[in-house]
Every structure is written in C-alpha cells, then in structure tokens.
Amino acid sequence: MSEHREFEQVTAKAHANIALIKYWGKRDEQLFLPMNSSLSITLDKFYTETSVHFCEDLKADVFIFNKCIANVAETNKVSRYLDHIRKMAGVERYAMVQSINYVPTAAGFASSASGYAALSSAAARAIGLDVDEKKLSQLARIGSGSASRSIFGGFVEWTKGNLDDGSDCYARQIEEESYWDLCILAIQLSDKKKSISSRAGMKHTVETSPFYNIWVKEAEKDLGLLKDALQQKDFERFGHVTESNALKMHATTLGANPPYWYWEAGTISVMNQVRQLRDSGVLAFFTMDAGPNVFVICQQKDKEVVENTLLTLDEIEQIYVCQPGPGVTYLSK
Amino acid sequence: MSEHREFEQVTAKAHANIALIKYWGKRDEQLFLPMNSSLSITLDKFYTETSVHFCEDLKADVFIFNKCIANVAETNKVSRYLDHIRKMAGVERYAMVQSINYVPTAAGFASSASGYAALSSAAARAIGLDVDEKKLSQLARIGSGSASRSIFGGFVEWTKGNLDDGSDCYARQIEEESYWDLCILAIQLSDKKKSISSRAGMKHTVETSPFYNIWVKEAEKDLGLLKDALQQKDFERFGHVTESNALKMHATTLGANPPYWYWEAGTISVMNQVRQLRDSGVLAFFTMDAGPNVFVICQQKDKEVVENTLLTLDEIEQIYVCQPGPGVTYLSK
Numbered sequence: 225m226s227e228h229r230e231f232e233q234v235t236a237k238a239h240a241n242i243a244l245i246k247y248w249g250k251r252d253e254q255l256f257l258p259m260n261s262s263l264s265i266t267l268d269k270f271y272t273e274t275s276v277h278f279c280e281d282l283k284a285d286v287f288i289f290n291k292c293i294a295n296v297a298e299t300n301k302v303s304r305y306l307d308h309i310r311k312m313a314g315v316e317r318y319a320m321v322q323s324i325n326y327v328p329t330a331a332g333f334a335s336s337a338s339g340y341a342a343l344s345s346a347a348a349r350a351i352g353l354d355v356d357e358k359k360l361s362q363l364a365r366i367g368s369g370s371a372s373r374s375i376f377g378g379f380v381e382w383t384k385g386n387l388d389d390g391s392d393c394y395a396r397q398i399e400e401e402s403y404w405d406l407c408i409l410a411i412q413l414s415d416k417k418k419s420i421s422s423r424a425g426m427k428h429t430v431e432t433s434p435f436y437n438i439w440v441k442e443a444e445k446d447l448g449l450l451k452d453a454l455q456q457k458d459f460e461r462f463g464h465v466t467e468s469n470a471l472k473m474h475a476t477t478l479g480a481n482p483p484y485w486y487w488e489a490g491t492i493s494v495m496n497q498v499r500q501l502r503d504s505g506v507l508a509f510f511t512m513d514a515g516p517n518v519f520v521i522c523q524q525k526d527k528e529v530v531e532n533t534l535l536t537l538d539e540i541e542q543i544y545v546c547q548p549g550p551g552v553t554y555l556s557k
Numbered sequence: 558m559s560e561h562r563e564f565e566q567v568t569a570k571a572h573a574n575i576a577l578i579k580y581w582g583k584r585d586e587q588l589f590l591p592m593n594s595s596l597s598i599t600l601d602k603f604y605t606e607t608s609v610h611f612c613e614d615l616k617a618d619v620f621i622f623n624k625c626i627a628n629v630a631e632t633n634k635v636s637r638y639l640d641h642i643r644k645m646a647g648v649e650r651y652a653m654v655q656s657i658n659y660v661p662t663a664a665g666f667a668s669s670a671s672g673y674a675a676l677s678s679a680a681a682r683a684i685g686l687d688v689d690e691k692k693l694s695q696l697a698r699i700g701s702g703s704a705s706r707s708i709f710g711g712f713v714e715w716t717k718g719n720l721d722d723g724s725d726c727y728a729r730q731i732e733e734e735s736y737w738d739l740c741i742l743a744i745q746l747s748d749k750k751k752s753i754s755s756r757a758g759m760k761h762t763v764e765t766s767p768f769y770n771i772w773v774k775e776a777e778k779d780l781g782l783l784k785d786a787l788q789q790k791d792f793e794r795f796g797h798v799t800e801s802n803a804l805k806m807h808a809t810t811l812g813a814n815p816p817y818w819y820w821e822a823g824t825i826s827v828m829n830q831v832r833q834l835r836d837s838g839v840l841a842f843f844t845m846d847a848g849p850n851v852f853v854i855c856q857q858k859d860k861e862v863v864e865n866t867l868l869t870l871d872e873i874e875q876i877y878v879c880q881p882g883p884g885v886t887y888l889s890k
Contacts, residue, residue, distance in 0.1 A: 434771045434774070434775055434805075435768050435771055435805075435808060435812075438767045438768055438771060438812070441767070442767055442812070464815065467816065468814065468815070468816050471811040471812070471816045471818075472767075472768075472811060472812050472816075474811060475768060475808035475809075475811035475812050476808075478804040478805060478807060478808035478811075479768075479771075479775070479804070479805050479808050481801065482797065482801070483800065483801050483804045483805075485804075485825075485828070487825050488825060488829065489822035489823065489825045489826040489829075489872070490822065491825065492818075492820050492821060492822045492824065492825050493822040495818070496821065496822075539822070
C-alpha cells in the first residue's frame with residue numbers, strides 16, 4: 225500500500241497539565257469520553273519528549289523509555305495506540321518510539337498526559353497524517369483523557385461533547401500561557417504510598433458514589449465560574465473555584481462503596497497551611513489530582529512567602545516551582 | 558404558687574456518646590429537630606456529674622462548673638435551659654447547679670451530650686417533674702441534639718420524627734451495653750486547632766452543600782444497614798457501615814460554599830493506619846465527629862494490637878480506651 229513511502233523521524237515535546245476543573249468520570253471507556261468538561265493549566269517544568277520513526281525494516285514496534293527498552297506490557301500499550309494511528313493513515317509499518325520523561329513520576333506526578341500528547345503528536349506527523357490541533361487533541365485523548373489538554377499551552381478547556389462517536393469532544397486553548405502572572409507549586413510529599421489509580425478510582429466512583437451525579441452538575445457550574453473569573457482577571461475568585469472543585473471531586477470518593485481517599489497526612493498539612501496563608505492575607509489556593517500530592521497556586525509576587533511557609537512542613541520532600549507552559553512543539557533533529 | 562414546697566438536691570451522672578450514624582443537620586433550629594435519625598454508642602470513660610437544687614433563698618441561678626463559678630455567658634445558657642424546665646413544672650425558683658466534667662474537652666472531645674443529659678435529668682427530678690426516659694431524651698435534646706442519646710446506655714437510636722412540635726422525635730436504647738464485646742479507642746491528636754463548631758458547621762452545610770440532600774438519604778439507608786448488622790452480630794459489616802457513614806458526613810463539608818473540613822494531618826494518619834490494620838487482617842474501623850479526633854472501634858480481642866499500632870504514630874498524644882457505657886444514673890448524696 226504505502227510500503228515504499230519514506231517516513232521521517234519526528235520528535236515532539238509536550239507538557240504536563242494540572243486540572244483546575246477536574247476530569248472525573250468517563251461516559252465512554254473505549255473512546256475516553258468524559259462525563260464533564262474540564263479546564264487546566266499546562267505546566268512549563270514537567271514534560272515528555274518523544275520521537276517516532278515508522279521504519280521499513282522493523283519486525284515489531286520498539287519502545288525505548290528513558291533510554292531503556294520498555295517491558296512487554298508497556299510496549300504493547302504503545303503498540304495498541306500506534307495501531308489506531310496506522311489505521312487512520314492506512315499505513316502498515318512498525319515504529320521505533322523513543323521517549324524521555326521529564327516528569328518526576330516516582331514522586332507521584334502523573335506523566336500520562338504529557339506522554340500521550342507527545343506520542344500522538346510525533347506519531348501523527350511521522351506517519352504523515354494531516355491533522356489540526358483540535359483533531360490532535362482527540363487523538364491524544366484516546367491514549368489518556370487528560371492528554372487532550374496537553375496539546376495546548378496556557379489555560380485549556382476540554383469540552384465533553386454529547387455525540388457518541390466523540391467528534392464534538394476536544395480541547396482548545398482559552399487563554400495563553402503569558403496571560404496571567406501565575407505560579408504553580410507542585411508539592412512532592414515524602415510519604416507517597418501507591419494508591420488506587422485515577423482510572424480505576426473514577427470508574428469505581430461513577431459506579432458506586434451517591435454523590436457522583438451532583439459532581440457532574442457542579443463541575444459544569446464551576447467551569448462557567450472559572451471562565452468568568454479568568455475573563456475578569458479575578459485571581460481570588462479563580463482560586464476559590466479551583467479549590468472548591470478539587471474538594472468536591474475528592475468528596476465523591478468518600479461516598480464510594482467501599483469508600484476510599486487519595487490523601488495522606490501531608491495533603492491535609494498543606495491544605496491547612498494554605499488556609500492559614502489566606503487568613504494572613506496571602507492569596508494562595510490548592511488543588512489535588514487523584515493522588516496525595518498538592519499543587520498550590522499563587523501570583524508571582526507571593527511565590528517566595530508561599531514557598532518558604534510550605535517548606536516548614538515536615539511532610540514535604542520537594543517543591544517544583546512551575547509557571548504556565550506552552551503547547552506541543554516539534555524539535556528538529 | 559409552689560413557693561412553699563421543699564426541693565431536694567439531685568445529682569445525675571450521664572455519659573458521652575459517639576455517633577456511628579451521624580446527626581448532621583437540623584430541620585428545626587429552636588427545637589433541635591434533626592434532618593436524619595442517628596445511632597450511637599454511649600462511652601463508659603467520659604461522663605458529666607451534675608447536681609441541681611432549686612433553693613428558696615437564691616436571687617439568681619448559680620452555676621459552678623468544675624468547682625469554679627462559671628462566667629456570665631455559660632450561666633445564662635444554663636439559666637435559659639432551666640427556664641424551660643421551670644415552665645414545664647410551673648415552678649419559679651432559682652437553682653444552684655454544680656457540674657463536674659470527666660470529658661477531656663481540652664483534648665477536643667465534646668461534652669455537650671453528657672452535659673445536657675446530666676443537667677436535664679438532675680433538673681427534672683429536682684423540680685419534681687414526672688418524666689419517663691423517652692420524655693427525658695426530648696428534654697435533653699433541647700439543650701444539645703446529641704444529648705438525647707446520652708440518656709441511654711449501650712446502642713442508642715435517636716429517631717428524627719416528622720411532627721413540627723418534635724413530639725415524635727426521641728431516643729431509645731436498641732441494644733444494651735453488654736451486648737457486644739466492643740472496644741472504642743478515643744484518639745486524642747497532638748495538633749488540636751479549634752475549628753468550626755458542629756452547630757455552625759452543620760448549619761452552613763445544610764444551607765450550601767449540594768451533597769447535603771444525598772447525605773440525608775444515605776444516613777437513613779445506613780441506619781437500616783447498621784441495625785441489621787447489629788441484629789446479626791456481624792461486626793465486619795457493622796464497622797464498614799460506620800466508617801462509610803462518617804466519610805459521607807465529612808464529604809458534605811467539602812461541598813459547602815465556602816468549603817471546610819475538620820481533619821488534621823493526624824486524622825488521615827489514623828485513617829490510613831486503620832486501613833492498613835484491616836489489610837493485615839485485623840478488624841478495626843474509624844469514625845470522626847465534627848472535629849479532627851478519631852474514634853477507632855474494634856473487638857476486645859484485638860484491642861492491644863490496635864492500640865499498640867496506633868501509638869507508633871507521631872501525631873497521637875493519647876488514647877482513651879472506652880467500652881460501651883450505661884445510661885443516666887442518679888447518685889445519692
């Protein structure tokens with residue numbers, strides 16, 4: 225078919241993101257269609273670089289992760305994802321995939337968003353698919369829901385859509401990364417036990433939590449409030465909506481059957497410290513994904529006082545100071 | 558009127574209780590009528606002893622608390638409560654009230670339940686009211702909702718009722734204190750900041766949390782499940798329902814606007830330790846009231862392993878080992 229075409233190696237760099245309005249629950253497990261729309265900030269410090277080359281002489285996909293041959297399970301996962309891309313392009317050729325992760329995953333920060341955003345971007349371009357960013361966000365979504373948002377920089381909205389085929393479900397940038405003088409402190413806790421994955425957690429919650437339907441309604445409301453606050457550059461309201469949305473997401477897990485929770489002692493210590501900072505007049509707000517680590521959001525001018533105050537807590541191992549980051553870029557060889 | 562009758566001093570002793578199905582939200586603020594029925598265990602270790610004497614020669618109520626004259630605000634609160642009793646009895650005479658609290662309130666354990674159960678019992682008998690225990694639970698309720706349960710020992714159900722005047726809202730014992738070989742570890746955390754009171758918290762939650770209506774339905778369901786488990790002496794199911802109900806109550810606070818939470822780092826540490834104990838085969842379960850302290854429930858045979866495991870946590874200051882306790886008793890002089 226296209227066996228004699230020449231394919232070039234393409235390298236893409238994509239950044240992680242932190243959701244302010246959380247993606248929590250799927251309406252379609254296969255297509256990664258979410259129950260509610262979400263909104264995130266792309267983070268400049270955490271990213272993945274992935275090179276894809278569809279080569280004529282390979283007998284199988286090869287996946288090199290952080291400069292080592294990946295294990296069979298990981299390679300199969302990437303292969304299944306590439307099957308999707310190959311099918312779209314009508315190309316039957318194996319690929320060499322090399323990926324380097326600059327996300328501290330051992331510290332409990334998720335890398336699937338930047339990972340699948342980089343993989344989808346590199347693979348699509350390497351195989352010659354002519355796709356715009358909207359379509360790219362849909363391609364990335366098939367690997368990991370939140371990856372759809374990592375295609376873009378700055379403030380990104382992922383619209384849930386209503387159609388069964390997912391064609392109206394995609395992400396887009398709503399504000400650029402330079403829009404606001406924000407600072408995001410990604411806080412790594414010293415006690416980082418492995419808990420239930422976000423994928424398993426959201427499924428269990430959708431199926432068993434009596435609070436879940438309320439969550440879906442609240443998330444849509446919060447999304448509107450957050451976009452309003454963004455438009456009006458009202459940082460205080462922006463922060464309160466962010467914090468409230470995260471707490472409601474975590475509340476749903478407490479209602480699941482059996483109940484579960486992602487928090488460790490350090491999670492609460494940071495939450496309480498942030499509340500105390502606000503009581504003393506410093507505008508700082510927290511959010512947590514499906515894990516114990518906390519992200520604290522403040523304005524650049526308050527960065528030092530927030531960071532120094534948090535560093536007094538025993539349970540904190542490290543703080544990564546991030547700013548809003550860019551969308552996917554392609555690197556020349 | 559009754560000015561020439563003789564009144565004797567009466568001393569009543571009432572114990573604190575811990576709710577397994579939480580009382581969370583009022584449908585009537587004046588009459589302390591709850592939105593949902595609740596179920597508790599009375600605790601043998603924590604109690605209040607209160608003496609009441611309606612004396613002819615007093616010019617005002619006198620309230621001696623822990624052997625000191627109480628301040629004006631506390632005395633006024635007791636006076637307003639006694640007004641209610643005086644009105645019922647048709648007696649106009651001031652009282653000398655002496656109360657000693659054996660509840661470690663400075664450690665964050667609530668004393669209003671045992672306090673108002675002892676005060677109502679002593680006052681009703683001292684003024685010559687002929688009331689049975691059901692009526693007494695309604696009298697205690699007017700002082701503090703959970704006090705209605707402290708009239709009884711063992712396992713106690715407080716039925717919410719439906720009538721506006723509260724006449725069908727009362728507590729009763731459903732199982733005796735000797736019924737089950739239980740052990741309740743009341744865990745005092747070292748970090749005990751003052752947080753929002755349960756009274757203010759439940760009001761704020763009823764008014765603003767989108768999860769609140771779900772809570773009311775869940776509490777009624779959990780009550781049925783817990784009574785079933787009690788009847789079948791199924792400790793494991795009993796524990797799971799208890800834990801799940803507490804978590805759902807706390808989930809409602811995360812949805813309030815603005816959100817709030819009662820937990821400290823130590824709260825989560827104990828929760829996680831209890832979960833780990835269960836993973837290792839020891840049946841222990843937790844519950845928390847409107848505060849950071851945790852109550853851990855296990856069977857007598859597991860008491861030592863549970864206590865010793867919990868004592869390894871830094872955040873724990875002291876553990877009070879309780880058993881199900883008795884209802885109100887009257888002490889002779």
